[in-house]
């Protein structure tokens with residue numbers, strides 16, 4: 001057996017727009033994902049989060065399922081449009097849902113871990129000059145975060161300011177695959193800067209409130225990048241791809257500056273960095289208590305003179321998930337070691353790791369997701385090796401508790417350890433949930 005530390009946190013993760021539904025209830029107003037998912041061609045078969053897993057109404061059942069699996073912590077996100085449906089107008093009814101949810105979790109000794117922003121920006125914020133493009137978004141976000149700290153504060157031991165700023169900026173304002181669907185790289189870097197700035201300001205507000213027993217951090221999606229060969233040009237391609245995916249966020253948070261090589265590269269594309277003001281980087285790099293790491297796969301690149309990043313993706317040799325992502329548990333180990341070596345000795349949590357596979361309910365009512373069990377087991381082995389070598393890894397959250405709205409892929413990709421029949425809302429514990437239950441009970445995995 002491979003043992004984990006006794007106090008290791010075994011969790012599951014979800015996010016508000018992906019599971020809650022009830023998009024028009026108790027005062028909630030639309031988010032940018034409500035409008036984006038209803039825009040022709042933006043999501044698989046026009047799927048939306050209007051109903052999703054109906055978690056808003058079924059949260060007690062879902063918490064009961066978590067208890068049955070034995071999870072120790074639940075990472076969820078709070079829907080900003082429930083809390084501030086209009087600019088400056090607090091909605092207590094929206095907050096009450098999260099108070100009920102947290103009460104249910106605490107009653108069952110499940111630690112709440114709350115993500116303040118997981119991409120569902122209120123539409124009113126976007127309508128005011130483009131949401132994260134507007135530096136006022138920092139002010140709006142801090143007002144929202146502060147209200148959460150006031151109302152939920154010490155009931156939530158782990159506060160996460162943002163989920164995957166790379167996706168909320170680069171994928172959303174630069175590549176256009178996520179809401180609001182812009183394709184402008186200068187906008188992407190402006191949005192990234194304001195999101196990072198809002199993170200720093202929220203951490204400062206959190207510190208001023210002196211919330212006993214609670215910690216605050218941020219969750220980054222990080223993708224280790226490897227050169228396709230030992231050729232110097234391929235190594236340069238990997239350097240730029242690493243800057244694009246990882247260092248553009250890690251460096252400001254932990255080193256207080258944007259990476260020079262990427263500033264130089266990007267300046268040729270976006271011109272002046274006139275959106276960065278004196279003191280911004282000092283704010284962004286305020287000390288945090290932990291780093292959340294979302295890990296799914298690695299990248300391999302070769303040099304490409306024509307591309308913005310001088311890099312072209314090269315498919316890896318490993319098996320793939322339904323998302324087409326190479327399965328590479330050893331790259332998780334490399335990533336954790338690099339973070340420890342180059343960035344931080346702070347506690348880290350794997351705040352998301354999991355995979356989409358073709359899941360089917362067999363006649364006996366089971367979902368035999370052996371591939372998902374294998375995926376999670378191999379990544380836990382990588383995590384265990386890091387811990388064994390003294391790495392400061394404190395917990396692991398499976399993405400996801402249950403099948404849910406997978407953004408542009410709609411309901412076509414199933415990541416859950418619990419199967420959801422979206423026609424009936426019936427939940428079925430997959431074999432992976434039953435396996436995870438045993439892992440949690442022993443705090444160990446078989447070799």
Ligand SMILES: N#[N+]C[C@@H]1[C@@H](O)[C@H](O)[C@@H](O)[C@@H]2O[C@H]12
Nearest residue numbers: 015163164294352399406415
């Ligand atoms: N794709 N994919 C699955 C998963 C997504 O469902 C989460 O919302 C994100 O935080 C992160 O991208 C990872």
